[in-house]
Amino acid sequence: MTAQDELTGAALSIRAVSKTFVTKPVLRSIDLVVPAGEAVCLCGINGAGKSTLLRVIAGLLRPDSGSITIQGYELRREPEKSRRQLGMISHASMAYPELTVSENLAFAARLYDVPRRAERIEELLTSTGLTSYRHDRAGILSRGLLQRLAIARALLHRPAVLLADEPFTGLDAGATEDVRVIFDRFVRDGGTILMTTHDLRLGLQCCRRAAVLDRGVLILDARTEKIDAQRFLDDYLSYARSMS
Amino acid sequence: MWLGLRAILIKDIVVELRARQVLPTMVVLGMLIVFILRMASESASAGAGAPVMGAAALWIAFLFSGLLAQERSFAAEQQNGCMDGLLLAPLDTGTIYLAKLLANIILLTIFEAVVVPLVLMAFHLRVVGWGRLAAVLLLGNLGISSVGTLFSAAVQLTRTRGALLSIVVLVLLMPMMIPASFALLVLFGALPERVIGSGSFAFVGSFQAAVAYMLAFDAIFTVASWLLFGVVVEE
Amino acid sequence: MRQLLFALAFLFLIASTWIGLTRGQIDPLQRNILYVHVPNSVCALVCFVVVLVTSIGYLATAGQTWDLVATAAAEAGFVFATILNATGMIFSRAEWNVWWTPSPRLVTSAILWFLYAVYLILRVSLPGGQRRPARICAVFGIIAFLDVPLVYISARFIPDIHRPNFSFDSAWQTGALMLGMAGTVLLAAGLIWLRTSLLRDSLKLEQELLP
Numbered sequence: 001m002t003a004q005d006e007l008t009g010a011a012l013s014i015r016a017v018s019k020t021f022v023t024k025p026v027l028r029s030i031d032l033v034v035p036a037g038e039a040v041c042l043c044g045i046n047g048a049g050k051s052t053l054l055r056v057i058a059g060l061l062r063p064d065s066g067s068i069t070i071q072g073y074e075l076r077r078e079p080e081k082s083r084r085q086l087g088m089i090s091h092a093s094m095a096y097p098e099l100t101v102s103e104n105l106a107f108a109a110r111l112y113d114v115p116r117r118a119e120r121i122e123e124l125l126t127s128t129g130l131t132s133y134r135h136d137r138a139g140i141l142s143r144g145l146l147q148r149l150a151i152a153r154a155l156l157h158r159p160a161v162l163l164a165d166e167p168f169t170g171l172d173a174g175a176t177e178d179v180r181v182i183f184d185r186f187v188r189d190g191g192t193i194l195m196t197t198h199d200l201r202l203g204l205q206c207c208r209r210a211a212v213l214d215r216g217v218l219i220l221d222a223r224t225e226k227i228d229a230q231r232f233l234d235d236y237l238s239y240a241r242s243m244s
Numbered sequence: 245m246w247l248g249l250r251a252i253l254i255k256d257i258v259v260e261l262r263a264r265q266v267l268p269t270m271v272v273l274g275m276l277i278v279f280i281l282r283m284a285s286e287s288a289s290a291g292a293g294a295p296v297m298g299a300a301a302l303w304i305a306f307l308f309s310g311l312l313a314q315e316r317s318f319a320a321e322q323q324n325g326c327m328d329g330l331l332l333a334p335l336d337t338g339t340i341y342l343a344k345l346l347a348n349i350i351l352l353t354i355f356e357a358v359v360v361p362l363v364l365m366a367f368h369l370r371v372v373g374w375g376r377l378a379a380v381l382l383l384g385n386l387g388i389s390s391v392g393t394l395f396s397a398a399v400q401l402t403r404t405r406g407a408l409l410s411i412v413v414l415v416l417l418m419p420m421m422i423p424a425s426f427a428l429l430v431l432f433g434a435l436p437e438r439v440i441g442s443g444s445f446a447f448v449g450s451f452q453a454a455v456a457y458m459l460a461f462d463a464i465f466t467v468a469s470w471l472l473f474g475v476v477v478e479e
Numbered sequence: 480m481r482q483l484l485f486a487l488a489f490l491f492l493i494a495s496t497w498i499g500l501t502r503g504q505i506d507p508l509q510r511n512i513l514y515v516h517v518p519n520s521v522c523a524l525v526c527f528v529v530v531l532v533t534s535i536g537y538l539a540t541a542g543q544t545w546d547l548v549a550t551a552a553a554e555a556g557f558v559f560a561t562i563l564n565a566t567g568m569i570f571s572r573a574e575w576n577v578w579w580t581p582s583p584r585l586v587t588s589a590i591l592w593f594l595y596a597v598y599l600i601l602r603v604s605l606p607g608g609q610r611r612p613a614r615i616c617a618v619f620g621i622i623a624f625l626d627v628p629l630v631y632i633s634a635r636f637i638p639d640i641h642r643p644n645f646s647f648d649s650a651w652q653t654g655a656l657m658l659g660m661a662g663t664v665l666l667a668a669g670l671i672w673l674r675t676s677l678l679r680d681s682l683k684l685e686q687e688l689l690p
Contacts, residue, residue: 060479092326108333408604411597415590472618475618
């Protein structure tokens with residue numbers, strides 16, 4: 001852990017991260033520090049670089065420069081330790097259709113070498129409300145259930161940081177509420193969330209902090225209580241329209 | 245590391261057995277190839293020509309069905325972003341490679357168990373040494389699986405996926421075919437007495453040399469593929 | 480500078496042809512194809528070594544130039560391999576009355592051609608912008624190079640009909656061959672250079688047209 005991280009107790013620390021695809025700079029020297037127990041909503045229009053940033057933090061994409069530190073472990077230098085602290089939810093569920101819900105979780109548990117596997121899987125099945133579906137093959141689950149499975153999978157190994165790329169997309173009101181509850185509980189227990197979402201209202205409700213990414217640069221980073229939600233939404237909408 | 249490796253290996257086998265797609269296709273393709281080659285070479289397959297045709301049929305069926313197995317190793321990971329799931333885990337990419345490699349070897353072995361007896365029957369072949377036959381088949385298995393697993397990950401998002409994988413694997417595997425066929429011919433009891441002219445199957449050399457070659461080939465390509473796998477899966 | 484390369488190359492090649500066919504003519508007639516066959520064979524292999532080195536370089540440094548040179552070398556090598564196999568087959572037919580036979584040299588030449596062909600097809604077929612195809616082709620370049628000595632050794636399981644060592648009777652013949660060798664190598668260098676800069680220019684154009 002760097003001295004600074006220890007001081008701030010940062011769960012997630014992104015410094016000067018840049019990424020260029022061929023000649024197009026997608027991320028330009030992004031700095032972001034997220035302390036433990038905080039939920040950050042990353043906003044931006046399509047193509048602003050949100051998904052790219054999340055994938056870079058997850059270690060799926062290599063940045064051209066900069067460093068990512070998770071719970072004090074630098075991603076590049078200690079990939080195993082840092083990846084253990086990370087859980088990720090993306091558009092895809094990462095579930096094998098031919099395996100049942102509990103088999104998918106058991107597989108993930110083995111990948112992450114989760115101690116006391118069976119117990120932990122039970123815990124997660126309960127907290128995501130999937131207990132009655134445990135023997136159903138992932139291939140037949142609805143989108144809402146799949147999303148819950150993805151969350152269970154992501155939280156199985158007790159990560160410190162959860163990355164969520166558009167977690168509410170394609171969910172109905174009930175499912176959305178379920179996911180919100182799980183996220184709230186995660187944050188209350190000391191977890192850190194970095195999420196991207198198109199539903200700004202939801203994002204502002206969920207998260208204590210909001211950041212806006214515009215053409216690869218972070219242009220806003222503030223606590224949500226300080227943001228006038230309606231004005232923010234109006235400004236954002238007109239900005240988004242002007243960009244399209 | 246071993247836990248992760250076992251987990252991926254078992255997962256692959258279970259998924260494959262439940263999907264029931266690749267293995268049956270492999271077996272049927274293999275059988276069809278043997279059948280067609282037998283019919284296409286009717287006159288040549290009588291008497292002395294049989295071991296030659298039989299060895300060729302066996303390796304050809306092996307290669308083409310083997311390619312199906314290789315392709316599936318990463319095709320299954322394409323859906324639902326499962327590949328990301330593997331890459332996010334605190335696992336070395338080399339471990340993923342080894343797990344997939346073993347899964348492919350097992351699938352091919354199951355294939356062998358079914359199709360090889362059919363080849364022996366179709367071409368009226370007798371086997372001089374069963375243990376040695378199993379060993380030679382295993383070496384061939386490892387050969388095709390080593391490069392197949394590596395490049396299967398590489399060709400996933402292309403349009404001509406299967407064909408592209410085929411040309412890559414076949415061109416790399418070509419050298420192994422000569423000693424491999426030689427070994428099989430020895431095992432079918434068809435040691436040529438004389439070297440005649442420039443026929444492809446007029447061999448010079450010994451069984452040990454052929455096996456040593458295959459061993460070296462497998463060692464080199466497995467290690468090289470294992471080391472380079474991380475480069476190929478990187479986004 | 481590049482023009483100089485090409486000029487020298489053509490000079491040497493013409494000199495080689497002239498000397499070879501007048502003062503240094505080999506008997507029987509078909510063996511004169513060696514003046515073309517041998518230099519092309521050397522160049523095909525040299526280009527492969529270039530592909531190997533640039534592939535390793537690209538994987539180590541991710542510098543785009545390495546990748547461009549690799550592509551150029553693969554294309555040039557493909558041309559040389561084609562000429563190699565074609566002249567080889569013509570010679571083989573004239574000398575031994577068969578178009579092709581599985582001797583180690585011939586098998587290696589054929590595989591070389593296939594390896595180049597697969598490399599080029601991979602390059603064209605792989606999606607993903609610039610970096611991913613480059614990386615995968617680099618991996619293939621390295622593995623393919625490992626394949627070549629294996630091919631040569633494996634073909635030793637077959638009796639060799641290829642007579643590799645022609646002794647040259649006169650200095651004229653040796654001279655012609657050396658000139659041909661030098662000329663072809665210079666030609667290879669020039670072609671790779673030219674192709675690399677063409678690739679670089681087309682890449683720049685593409686990038687400028689991107690939004």
